Amino acid sequence: MSITTPRGFVASGLAAGIKASGALDLALVATEDGTAVPTAATFTSNLAAAAPVQVSRAHMAANGGRAAALVVSSGNANAATGDRGRSDAQHMCELAAAGLEVPVEQVLVCSTGLIGVPLPMGPVGTGIPKLVAARSGSAEAAERAATGILTTDSGRKEVLIESSAFSVAGMAKGAGMLAPDMATMLAFLTTDAAVEPGPLADLLRIAVADSFNSMSVDGCTSTNDTVVLMASGRAGPADPNAVADVVTEACSTLAGQMAADAEGASKIFQVRVTGARSDGEAHQAARKVADSLLVKCSINGEDPYWGRVASELGSAGVEFEMDRLAIAYGSVAVCRGGVGVDHDASAVASHMAGSLVDIHCQLGLADGNGVVMGVELGYGYIDENRTTS
């Protein structure tokens, strides 16, 4: 499990003093020799995008899809910080670029943490040169990098998939099933497969749609969400479709770790919609159900109130015919033809008492399928999110 296992990458992590706790709060991933390699990035669609997102977007537009490094700070989102925030994010890139001796537009930057508070540039300015100096291909350095991007996460989130032809590694932070606000979703992946910038961007977009974008904590789109994939090419040319499959699998694994981060504290559910007019409509309907406060409360109360599920499907903005609807909890059908059916209530109760509740909605219209994960709404969510202090 190391972001530096794919050949051609180094990493480091450091406690610069952004976090009052003294935990690691800076991380770096860079190419071993300072060359710019094909890099793809997807960013939040939020128009209140944080300063580092704005700067990284500009750098991606200027570097032709090739970057040499990524610098990350945690504990402060550098969001809603205006011109000062943009200047601070740019300065983070400049410090890393100077240390690595690469053009500044080949450096990307991410931050995660509280919104609306300026970055403490004293510790950051002192920290980044040390962070660059500490870079290494060792497992320990990679571990420190994967730790340095965390906020409220209960532990590191890492993935490594090795094939005979190439390998893909990743590290992520987020999920915060209980504290999504602090939990900007960040994921950074490396591969030694050789893929050109265009195909690399295409395959990352698909991988993100099939993994991170199929989770629902609370329907909020963070100001800082970012996914970056760098491809060193050291393993030689690879079939882009094969790389796409492995990157998608890596992203799904990281998404699963985010969901599981709440284990024990929260109950998770998956909404599977089948029989929709299209996969897109199925996904949209599944998200409407997974985002519903009432459904989330029902999961917390282990109450199989399928009428709420039907009501959400009916207002999801997709083609829907009540008389064709079937709903099952686990393997037990509770509704067919849009009406309730006799069922084994104890089997449903037993399924709902588990840690993963499965709600299957068959729309009966065509072949569209989609799955979205959701998290219960209970006291824990409120306790974590009612104040930031």
Add this chain to the structure above:
Amino acid sequence: MSITTPRGFVASGLAAGIKASGALDLALVATEDGTAVPTAATFTSNLAAAAPVQVSRAHMAANGGRAAALVVSSGNANAATGDRGRSDAQHMCELAAAGLEVPVEQVLVCSTGLIGVPLPMGPVGTGIPKLVAARSGSAEAAERAATGILTTDSGRKEVLIESSAFSVAGMAKGAGMLAPDMATMLAFLTTDAAVEPGPLADLLRIAVADSFNSMSVDGCTSTNDTVVLMASGRAGPADPNAVADVVTEACSTLAGQMAADAEGASKIFQVRVTGARSDGEAHQAARKVADSLLVKCSINGEDPYWGRVASELGSAGVEFEMDRLAIAYGSVAVCRGGVGVDHDASAVASHMAGSLVDIHCQLGLADGNGVVMGVELGYGYIDENRTTS
């Protein structure tokens, strides 16, 4: 405060036995002499619309915008009940039509309560003839009607606005700030102004948009939401614009009563968006903020975390420029030009400790304004909604 104060209407309410508690659960509003009068109705956009909504829609399509009566049951939504539900709703209309000696399509029907359980037609079938027989123009009968439509409401919701030219009265149920799922929003209005069906439909649509549709409890659209306005014409022709103003005021008063129904148990907030590209965009942005779980939690925690508000505005799907954004809690600006500003934290804390929190978001783009009411998310919501039992 009586739905029968506008000339030409009678009403009644009855305990038929739908509710186990023995509370009133049937209500009727009808024209005094059985004539069909200009009537407008707006229904939920939910594609899982309940049987009574389907039947009422069909009757409105067949009666040329003229109805003679409205029959309502509470305690059971007759939703997700399939063909049987449609047949039951139609039968409710037939029973009322027979008693009133009017064509069945001149009767509208509404139900509110639990989803997915067939209506108990025994009590309903025995009750409706008695309900029709009990109709009267008395204040007591009107009071019983206003009681018979309630579910989890803490009390009747009524309005009466009398002018020299005509009067408008209304009764409603809903809000259920704590139990929105049971709280299908129903509102029934009468006026003695003479307005033709076309203009009547137009003015009701506007009144609903400016009142009920500007509230946000949890973003859910009920299967049963219905608003009906009947105009007897007994006061003679009236300027439709004047009627529109009074109907809008009546609807706003009822909406306010719904919001206030949670008083003491829940904290309410209003999101005012100004400076948007259009009124529509302002409303859309205000709704995004009011619907946000994280913002709702902040209100519960009395935490003026404006970064969350900015993040929601940025993902509301409207034109937005972070650098032009200003946010104030009460009268205290906490953000200007998209960044935090020094402010009197104790004044903000004092405002947030009140029962109505005001969040003003100035987008700084144009003249569009919109307001949406929201309700905090606290333990109470979860306690009420985690199970239906």
